Amino acid sequence: LKPRQYTTCLPTPLLSPPNPACPLESDGRFWSPTPWCPTPSDGYESGPPDCIFTTPHIRNQGLSVITFPPLAAALVSPALDDSLVPPSFRRYNSSAEKWKIAPLSNRGLGLVATGSFKQHETVMVGFPVLIVRLEFINGDRYSMKNKRKMLDVAVGNLPEETRRQVEGLARSNPSNEKDWIVDVLRTNGFGIEIAGEGHLALFLEGSRVNHNCRPNAFWRWVPSKLAMEVVALRGIGKGEEVAHSYAPLGYTHEQRKAVLQPWGFQCQCALCSAPARERDVADARRDRILEVYQTLSKAADLNSVERVDQLVNEALVLIEKEELQPQLVEYYAHFARAYIEINELKKAREFIQKADKMWLLYGGEEHENVDGMLELWNLLKEAELEAEDD
Ligand SMILES: C[S@@+](CC[C@H](N)C(=O)[O-])C[C@H]1O[C@@H](n2cnc3c(N)ncnc32)[C@H](O)[C@@H]1O
Numbered sequence: 001l002k003p004r005q006y007t008t009c010l011p012t013p014l015l016s017p018p019n020p021a022c023p024l025e026s027d028g029r030f031w032s033p034t035p036w037c038p039t040p041s042d043g044y045e046s047g048p049p050d051c052i053f054t055t056p057h058i059r060n061q062g063l064s065v066i067t068f069p070p071l072a073a074a075l076v077s078p079a080l081d082d083s084l085v086p087p088s089f090r091r092y093n094s095s096a097e098k099w100k101i102a103p104l105s106n107r108g109l110g111l112v113a114t115g116s117f118k119q120h121e122t123v124m125v126g127f128p129v130l131i132v133r134l135e136f137i138n139g140d141r142y143s144m145k146n147k148r149k150m151l152d153v154a155v156g157n158l159p160e161e162t163r164r165q166v167e168g169l170a171r172s173n174p175s176n177e178k179d180w181i182v183d184v185l186r187t188n189g190f191g192i193e194i195a196g197e198g199h200l201a202l203f204l205e206g207s208r209v210n211h212n213c214r215p216n217a218f219w220r221w222v223p224s225k226l227a228m229e230v231v232a233l234r235g236i237g238k239g240e241e242v243a244h245s246y247a248p249l250g251y252t253h254e255q256r257k258a259v260l261q262p263w264g265f266q267c268q269c270a271l272c273s274a275p276a277r278e279r280d281v282a283d284a285r286r287d288r289i290l291e292v293y294q295t296l297s298k299a300a301d302l303n304s305v306e307r308v309d310q311l312v313n314e315a316l317v318l319i320e321k322e323e324l325q326p327q328l329v330e331y332y333a334h335f336a337r338a339y340i341e342i343n344e345l346k347k348a349r350e351f352i353q354k355a356d357k358m359w360l361l362y363g364g365e366e367h368e369n370v371d372g373m374l375e376l377w378n379l380l381k382e383a384e385l386e387a388e389d390d
Helices: 023-027 069-076 134-138 144-156 160-167 180-188 253-263 276-297 305-321 325-341 345-363 370-389
Strands: 051-055 063-067 099-103 109-113 122-126 128-133 190-194 197-203 217-222 227-232
Touching (some): 051 069, 051 144, 063 069, 063 144, 069 190, 109 122, 128 134, 128 144, 128 160, 128 190, 134 180, 144 160, 144 180, 160 180, 180 197, 190 217, 217 345, 253 276, 276 305, 305 325, 325 345, 345 370
Parallel strands (some): 063 128
Antiparallel strands (some): 128 197, 190 197, 217 227
16 A cells, blocks of 8 residues: 555545535644555555544544545534534543443344333434545445555554454454454444545444334434434333344334345344234235325325325324334425315425424434425425415
8 A cells, every 4th residue: 555645635526516625734743644545556646645634533433534634624623523513412521421332142242221211202322433525435446455454544543442442343353253343334433424425334322222123312423513413213121122123114024124125134122023913914004005105106196185085094093013213204394285286285294294204303403305305395385376366
């Protein structure tokens, strides 16, 4: 690997609008040691190199990032400014935390509530210690050997205690398994976006949260704080395990098995361990929810307010029974579109308002679907104007 000290400004094609600041001149003092930018194997012309950036003290644990320089520059402020992070996002009082990481039967360590949580209460806030551009891992700009070397440097730059904890996430002894860190990232990394580019983020405690096909929690990414929140989906009692779903919600047993396969474990959650008859009931409901969704996509063909009402109510009941509430984000918007199609604009408006609320709850204040919601409001506005003209 040829190190390349990266000191000149790059074009910033990945940021929109382009970041006017020269990436390393503006944040060179922030990263330590000096960022290291090995030349990709297929030559520098094909775009900026991925560089290793480390800030060893941030959030008391340090952070290493492997990404393009403009994207690292985009992280520096405000996300990585500790003084701009509100108290609720600082781990300033660990005795206030109502959780612990504890061993569980069949699934290693996991997150356990040591107090009770109300529905939608934040259970845990976590900050990443390693962020790696997804295409750096999955693409072939760098050979496997060079990827390994760069990841080793990124982890090696972290403070000793953090490094030890990252190594503790490995399934086998890191000294015997050369690709351990790639495996840790693939099995524990959370997908996040930085300026629209996919990255994998590794959290020390967040990585211990197990999967459940009928989860009692979900996770929410807060880009401006560079934080992950684990939020209670329903009330959670003291002593209960807190788990979220690694798979998209609403899948049937077989679909979940296929999606979970890359994680390399057999799901032991209550739903997967339930008698086949019980699982079949859940599968049938999940299939039916999807069927209703598809039928509502052609609401104009139904041409009946009663029929649309019936289908909407049926889906709502099934979603509740299957505890798939986060799916309402999408379903409320879908119901609104169906009502617009059949000119039931009052009902459409109610569902758009509900979808807006759901996005804030499940996607957070900084959710990415602002444009999607705006489009829906505009669709309604057009329909309302047309209705006035008639
Ligand atoms: C992201 S880690 C979660 C923390 C892990 N239990 C530990 O001890 O570090 C994912 C791993 O946890 C285990 N796991 C998570 N959810 C599980 C489940 N529902 N059933 C069985 N194993 C599970 C699997 O070994 C999986 O590869």
